[in-house]
Amino acid sequence: MRPSLLYCAAILALSNYVHSARILGLFPHTGKSHQMVFEPLLRKLAERGHHVTVASFFPLKNPPANYTDISFEGIATLGLESFDLNWYENPDIILRLPMIGRLVKQLNDFHPLAGMALKVCSKAVDWPPLSEALEKDYDVVFVENFNSDCMLGLLHVHGINAPVIALLSSNLMPWSADRIGVTDNPSYVPVISTDYHSRMPFWERMGNTFLKIYHKLWFRYLVQVKEQEIIEKHFGRKIPDLEDLGRNISLMMLNTYHALNGPAPLVPGLLEVGGMHLDPTRKVIPEVCYFMFVKYKCP
């Protein structure tokens, strides 16, 4: 027998002893659209024989075997992802200023995310089903990288050392790039809240740079530092800086695709998985018509 055949035979003989992975997913954001991106991945992992435990605001209706949901329902109200059209119809005086108005609007869009993160964190530190799940062992942990690093602190407190994979349902947040070592130079990588693209005139590059610095400071001082305080106060001990825990992730998966999101530098630890949530089975598109965001019956 050739050696390669021998290896194959040995692998086949031992295949009875292959074990599935114990996977934990932590998704503390209340937005349904985010979970819609992660859900098919988690479901598929369970369907392929892994043990999957998922803490989120959106438990599955019909979970596959070996899929355990830990519901955050009751911690905070769910994000219906609605927005107030009044913003557009009656913008106040500042918002009507050219350029400044656009910047102010983007800053305002981010602000509520800090309050949401802190509210969820302060309850999650003492959420019995989550604490119970964190007492078990895992081989790999998925954590959403969005408006909170609370879950990284809880993993540390409960002594879970498994590699962490960060998932994003969008492009990079302004505080994501540093933790995986990719460059997001604001002269050509637009900040996620803007409608800029990679070729920016000078004044857009100025605005983009300002937003990047502002959002990073905002996340550091209005989210990370405060979450650290919440965790340290609750458990009565110091934990490593959440920023350092964030930089210890092993992989980051982004819901982007270069043809749609524009070119940007990548590193091997940063994977573009744009469209991983799409259902490949062909379905008939229902006959509804849209005007702007309003659905109505077609004439």
Ligand SMILES: *[C@@H]1O[C@H](CO)[C@@H](O)[C@H](O)[C@H]1NC(C)=O
């Ligand atoms: C669920 O887990 C058990 C125990 O590991 C295993 O025997 C069983 O095959 C798994 N079920 C599925 C559908 O993967």
Ligand SMILES: *[C@@H]1O[C@H](CO)[C@@H](O)[C@H](O)[C@H]1NC(C)=O
């Ligand atoms: C980061 O991970 C390494 C290797 O797993 C570990 O030795 C180190 O303590 C971790 N750093 C922090 C801040 O947890």
